[in-house]
Amino acid sequence: MATENPTNTSRAEELKVLANEAFKAHKYSQAIDLYTQAIEANEDNAVYWANRAFAHTKLEERGAAYLAMGKFKDALKDFQQVKKLCPNDPDASKKLKECEKAVMKLKFEEAISVPESEKRSVADSIDYRTIDVEPQYSGARIEGDVVTLDFVKKMMDDFKNQKCLHKRYAYQIVLQIRDLLRELPSLVDINVPDGKHFTVCGDVHGQVLPWIPACTVGSDIFFVVHGGLFSVDGVKLSDIKAIDRFCEPPEEGSSLARSVNCYAVFYISFSSQFSSRIIGLMCELLWSDPQPQLGRGPSKRGVGLSFGADVTKRFLQDNNLDLVVRSHEVKDEGYEIEHDGKLITVFSAPNYCDQMGNKGAFIRFEAPEMKPNIVTFSAVPHPDVKPMAYANNFLRMFS
Known part of the structure; x- marks a missing residue:
């Protein structure tokens, strides 16, 4: 048992505060080290043990997210730390071996790559x-x-x-x-003439690697994007227009996201190696999700963020728009209206991957009113081909 004295207790609390700050900043390895130091100073406080276990869980979750995204070097760092803390965890050991193999492959590819x-x-x-x-x-x-x-x-x-x-x-x-x-620019402005309409589909899952624009603004009324909004306020449409999406994949060896844009009937996939500002904007456009509570929170995906109705409202006000339309999440009815009616998620792939049983939906905006008319539909039988069977191979040659 550690000797209980005011000095140890005070030091342990100081370390816990620092660890909590590191945890909030998603610096889980640092948080684990600080919680460990707090435990060494006062091992009788169960909060330190619980917090360290939770930080360990988040570290493993982030490593799994990096692994799924093909960011093998980042995943390797996280799983090495997990393995160090829990050497007998079989799942962590398995994922660590996967990362090590993937990183070795990347190093070999880099060694033989063309300038x-x-x-x-x-x-x-x-x-x-x-x-x-x-x-x-x-x-x-x-x-x-x-x-x-x-x-x-x-x-x-x-x-x-x-x-x-x-x-x-x-x-x-x-x-x-x-x-x-x-x-096309990274942000496309579409003006719909009276009597015409504009149709938005989302997540029908095809891939055209970095050629597709990041988002669309329709008749200066609605903002269409795959994922969501940003970690900071004040982002203007001009900032998005300034994104140069034509660049090489990051050193991890895969595109930043092979996602599908909720953009008319087109699809999106980005790879980026820009300044941190541009990387942040692109990452958040692709990966962020709305949340029911106000403010911002960590992403369930380990990348991007969750944002509340107040964030949506400020973005629309800053850019003189009325509505955000996005995709990125399966919805049972094919769509969901959130954030006081200022954000609509639309998902156009019914019975997603032949497993989810969800309806599909699309949104039609008719000029001049440009009010969202949501149309839902159910899945129908299709040829006996696995979902997304051809998603990678054919278009990879055009990258």
Whole structure:
């Protein structure tokens, strides 16, 4: 038993305060060390033991989040600390080995990688016009360089019948879209003429690595984004427009997020290696989620943050907007209205991954009123293909 005296007790409390501050700042390893020092000063205080155990849990959760995101070097640091504290934890040992293997692979790839100045996208070497279409091919065809509505309808029918699109036309579509998207700014302003409408879908899950804009503003009324808002007030639309989304992946070897933008009927995926300010904005746009309580809180995902109705209200006021529309979370009814009606989550993938049983939804804004009209729908049978089976391989060659 530690000797109980006022000096030890006072020192232990000082260490606990420092540990609590480190915990709030998500510095879990530092918090664990400080709680340990507090325990050494006064081991009879159960609060120190409980707080250290909770910090350990959060450290392991963060490590798992880093691992899931492909941020293997960060995950490795966390699991090394977990292993040090709990050497007999089999789950931590398993994840540590996974991280060690992934980091070794990254180091090998770095050792044989081509210098940045010499890198070239495979897409730059593809000329779809030189690809012959076999006479026996009976699927949808693009005549010339224009993708027509008739072609799209034919292609959809073919897909429903489990027929493949010829690679010439698949390359053509992706390359032409790539050229179109690279001309767009990181924030797109859409003005909807009277009598027309604007449709927002979210999380239908496709991937076009960093070409898609970060967000959209519709008729100076609503802000459309995949994840959510920011860790600081005062972010203006001009700050988002200044984001240069065309850059190389971070050193962890994966994109910052392979998420899908709640942006018209497009998708989003970013990779970033910017200043901390730009990285923060992009990360939060992609990963943040709303919370029912006011203020800001830690993210359940280990990245981004949770934000309350007051944060939403201030952002809208600062940018003279009325509504935030975002996705990023499965909703049983396909949508959810929160933050005093100032934020709508829309999720357009019904029965997500063939497991969730949720409805899908989309939102239609009709000019000039531009009020959100939410349409929900249920899943229908689809071909026997695993969800997201083709999400990575085909488009990876265009990065």
